[in-house]
Amino acid sequence: MVSTAALAETAAALGDPARAGMLAALMDGRALTAGELARVAGVAPTTASGHLARLVEAGLLAVERQGRHRYHRLASPEVARVLEGLMALSGARRPPRTGPRDAALREARTCYDHLAGRVAVGIADAMVARGQLDLAPDGGALTESGAVLLARLGVAVPAAPGRPFCRPCLDWSERRPHLAGALGAALCRRCLELGWVRRVAGSRALSVTPAGRLGLREAFGLDQSAAISAAR
Structure with a gap:
């Protein structure tokens, strides 16, 4: 059974606008670099690195290394399913543009x-x-x-x-x-x-x-x- 502490930690990892933007950018199944995700989130590369580390630690992102490059992708289809559900919930509360x-x-x-x-x-x-x-x-x-x-x-x-x-x-x-x-x-x-x-x-x-x-x-x-x- 998932502990309330683990649930709160996952929710906290999702609860930052920059991190939410990074996760949304990966919903098409692509793998993106930290620099690409920093631009998506509108934050500095050093700030993006901290956000990405938090998402990896929370089990929401996985990292793939190819040569000198590190690519980030959603950790599993289950993560995508949770994000899609959260989009539906937030959209129900506030109609999308x-x-x-x-x-x-x-x-x-x-x-x-x-x-x-x-x-x-x-x-x-x-x-x-x-x-x-x-x-x-x-x-x-x-x-x-x-x-x-x-x-x-x-x-x-x-x-x-x-x-x-x-x-x-x-x-x-x-x-x-x-x-x-x-x-x-x-x-x-x-x-x-x-x-x-x-x-x-x-x-x-x-x-x-x-x-x-x-x-x-x-x-x-x-x-x-x-x-x-x-x-x-």
Whole structure:
């Protein structure tokens, strides 16, 4: 059982605006240097080093060394899930600013290594409604028809020891669950491979392509044309 002291320490590590900004910048699954994260947070490099050390100590960040460089990334998909949930909670208390960038993020984005936003929630809803996925608060399982759908789309879900096959992740903009876990990551990877979505430089937003609009409609019954026009 997690002690109250450990819980308070984790909450304190999250409770600084500079550290929160660094964590948010890593939500797309990238690994960034201390200098890049310092610029994101708007702090001096020496100040950023202290913040990063605190986040590593709290188990929120992991460090990878490559030559002379040190790269920081979120420590696990579970950290990303907690951050997404906190974004949903803070957004519920204070509505987010609107604008083209926010509209793009609401439409489709990465949440660490899986899809988030209106598109991702639509996929989850469609699979549940069609009986392709059984989704519970603590996990999910594919049905026979769901396995057929994934095979048709060429979605391969590799074995990931210690990682849940599927779990709901509360979407901060839609306030409803999208799919995380190994299944969510595999769906995201396949959508990128198929060219249904493309990464947007400097953002975790994803752009849904014309091929993606057609593919999402055929596979999941999603009609994204109106939403995509609004996001542009």
